Amino acid sequence: MSMTGGQHLKRLREQLGLSMRDVEEASFALARRFENPELHVPISRISDIESKGVLPNIFRLFSLSTIYGRDYRDLCGFYGIDWDAIPSALQCAQIPKTHLFSALRNALNLKVPVVVDPAFDVRRTTNVVRMIQKWGTVPASFLSQLATTGHTYAFVGTEDFTMYPIIMPGTFLQVDETRAEIINEGWRSEYERPIYFIETREEFICAWCKLSNGQLMTQPHPLSPATPRVFRHPQEAEVIGRIVGIAMRLGDWEPDKMGVKKTPARLN
Structure with missing residues (x-):
């Protein structure tokens, strides 16, 4: 049987060697300090x-977090609130107007790659997740979504012009692995x-x-220097998924700066 939030708080208090009186006195000092x-x-x-399942309000959670020396988010986690899940939950609330985003300004404990396969070659299109050998945690927003279920992330090689100019070399891709069925018609543009x-x-x-x-x-795109290719499916080529998002720089892309060959004349 899983522990309740109150039981987690009790165990934390006892591990620190604090009595209820100690906690009360410390909270009283905080109340005076912040008036x-x-x-x-x-x-x-x-x-x-601790014993009756009463939920502490935000003020008391702040006090307990300060007294126990634990991050506020950790205490919320005792009650099933996962602050690091905010990025994946954003789609539940659709905001119609363009706005600044600060929901994760102080996000903690997000997963980021700390060891990358030395064979990673930025010139080639790659499944980024497969090149990560070890994950770590640092305070950086959104990067934990590299581990999102149903999605993987990819990097378009700096010498890959297959979808140029729609997708530039050096672009990061979000791939929905649940949408791997190829659609042969139905688009207007x-x-x-x-x-x-x-993946071949x-x-x-x-x-x-x-x-x-x-x-x-x-x-390939008609303006690309790449040529169509044919594979036996699924023996020679597997569809990993459909591209559902990209991160691409605009306006300052230059072949020389990215260490790639000059764009073919017919692209000029």
Whole structure:
């Protein structure tokens, strides 16, 4: 049986060697320090919180967090509130107007890659998640979503012009692995046409696709110097998923700065 939030708080207090009286006195000092009587936590309320399932309000959570030397988010976690889940939950609240985002300004304990496979080559299109050998935690927003269920992330190689100019070399991709079925029709423009992330025996490819009679054709953008390719499906090529998001710099992309060959004349 899992512990309740109050039981977690009681165990934490006892591990620190604090009595209820110690906690009350410390909370009273906090109330005086900040001139806020709501920060005071009397013994009777501590007992109710620990044994009767009474929920502490935000003021008392602040006091307990300060007294126990634990992050406020950790105490909220005792009650099932996961602050690091905010990025994946944002889609539940659709805000119609453009706005600044600060929901994770002070986010903690987010997963980031700390050891990357030395074979990682930025010139080649890659499944980024597979190149990460070790994860760590640092205060950085959103990066924990690299571990989001159902999605993987990819990097378009600095020499990969397959979807140029819609997707530039050096772009980061978000790939929805639950949408791996190839759609052969139904779009009205190239911007609506699904783009897929493909894994072959030798490399990864980001491109439009067409599937027919067990043959998977990757179709580059018409302005790209890349050529269509045909693979047996699924023996030679597997559809990892559909591109649902990108992070791409605009306006300052130059081949020379990225260490790639000059763009072919027909692209000028």
